[in-house]
């Protein structure tokens with residue numbers, strides 16, 4: 001998974017600018033990953049047509065790679081606020097940009113707002129691989145990535161401080177729009 005993440009980040013950097021893979025790839029060389037195995041138990045009430053298995057959130061990672069089983073339920077929110085189903089597809093994984101990458105790219109990449117909605121009362125299983133900067137990493141967009149004439153919209157911050165901010169945020173609140181990297185390090189521009 002680490003190798004896959006490294007390859008994907010190279011492609012993402014190439015999309016941001018010419019030679020950015022070569023120039024900035026080393027910024028991600030100390031990234032580490034952890035795998036979360038998630039089991040969603042079937043909901044009980046037959047009265048409910050669907051149940052929110054995991055509330056809306058953004059991931060604190062640079063990037064997350066998700067495998068979901070055939071049950072489905074993963075949804076991503078468009079810029080306009082519409083929820084879209086990410087239907088499971090054989091031999092496919094879902095790649096989400098996370099908050100750290102949104103800040104590092106000065107907002108050029110968007111951390112996806114997503115959730116899990118259970119539509120059938122059956123067990124659901126997923127795997128999420130969170131690929132993150134090292135704790136002590138100073139997250140700071142390189143000038144070239146900000147681009148000439150563009151404003152810097154994130155202040156530099158230490159990765160672990162953002163994780164602490166999210167962990168200490170009132171429980172449940174981060175699921176509502178509000179507690180994201182923009183609240184933590186946004187310049188307000």
Ligand SMILES: O=C(O)CCC(=O)C(=O)O
Pocket residue numbers: 036038054059066067068074114116126127128
């Ligand atoms: O279960 C899923 O499909 C997604 C899980 C997820 O978004 C997360 O753990 O952050």
Ligand SMILES: [Fe+2]
Pocket residue numbers: 057058059064114
């Ligand atoms: Fe997530």
